[in-house]
Amino acid sequence: MYVAVKGGERAIQNAHAWLAEERRGDTSVAGLSVAQIREQLSLAVNRVMAEGSLYDLDLAALAIKQARGDLIEAIFLIRAYRTTLPRFGASAPVETAKMACDRRISATFKDLPGGQVLGPTFDYTHRLLDFKLAADGETPAAAQREADPAPVPHVTAFLNREGLIEDAPHDDTPPPDLTREPLEMPADRALRLQALARADEGFTLSMAYSTQRGYARNHAFVGELRIGTVAVEMDIPELGFTVEIGEITLTECETVNQFKGSKTEPPQFTRGYGLVFGQTERKAISMALVDRALRWEELGEDNVGAPAQDAEFVLYHADNIQATGFLEHIKLPHYVDFQSELELVRKLRREVETSQHQEAAE
């Protein structure tokens, strides 16, 4: 029950003023600019854009500053801002096969057209703290080598030629949009992919990890992981043709999974798919594993009752803004609710005491 109460305005104002002061911290230390956050905390910016579901580097950096580095709070700010924007339309599906790749690796094929390109990765670092960074040292320039201008084809395209992997046939069904219609079950794959693309990284990671540990085991290989830029193209109604309206960085992961075959399909490899805004490879790999686990029904696999196979469980708990909104609301005043609970407990205790007295008397 919600009842309006007054009071607390001065306390709230003062709390917010103190918050602003604490956000700034010690004023003898230089303040952080939004540009510094955008350029130097870029993976945090990427996460806020992905889960905030809005690609805008400067807004994400501003949200991180305002949220004092609390990324879920920053994502909340971005989601709130997003709702104020008029929607001009939808883009043509991005062509990830034409990505200008910063990174492109395959765990399944050593020698592949386009090669194994490591890109700016934490992989193979020793995870030792680098005290030179604390001393604000100069960064050496990255090495350069002549690049091969040939396009970098998707790894799954090779397996496809032999018919060894499930096809992902071209289709132009307009996708459902959970920002327009509430997420309802059963959710088709397009809706699941939208929900997973903006899902909490930690939740998605843990769900994906659970499939690796045996809860709905589907033995995934990273067929391909690529990070780079793609053009965003949109049909402009007043012009009557499509134009490129910008360029965004994406991370794409395709997993290749064992599949013993079913009544209708021969034994072949199946696929899980992850696509996320920014350089966000932990999230993209996790998304691909969870996508694959959720496909059990359409692939004719058994539901072994694993959490990652349960679309309702996964999709209704994956959104960190919904989750934190409901979780954190219980700290807000519930005085009237609690008053009625108090009355109830007192009444129950009186009844128990009365019956005990009666039993003793009898």
Added chain:
Amino acid sequence: MADPNQDRKAWMGLMAKAQEGHVAALLDTAMDRPDFTWLRPPEIGSVMVRGRAGGTGAPFNLGEVTVTRCALTLSGGEVGHAYIQGRRKADAEAAALVDALMQTDAADCLRAKVLEHLSDAQTARRQTRAAKAAATKVDFFTMVRGED
């Protein structure tokens, strides 16, 4: 058959992907801005970006991107449009002006003084990243085995 809009698509795409402030700076170096009337003043909104399941399959909604758009008309009646990524009203105005002016006698001048510079800057940026990526490409070699 060649797309009759190919040229216009190319310059609009080029300006949409330009660095902040670049189109306006090049335009102002090339010429004095003509008078124009807004058909649609600069407006910030979003576009839903779509991907395809498996890269090639059914489309899904990936998330939105901020976009600024505007439309204007020159005194000669030429209409210029801009749809550019980000919240950049001044850049959208400059892009719509160039789009309109490219339909006038100023086209050759703007192609040389604006579009070619944008194109060079983008090619250079892309090539630098591609060259850094190429330097991280793995060259596998097989270790000599112990047994003969």
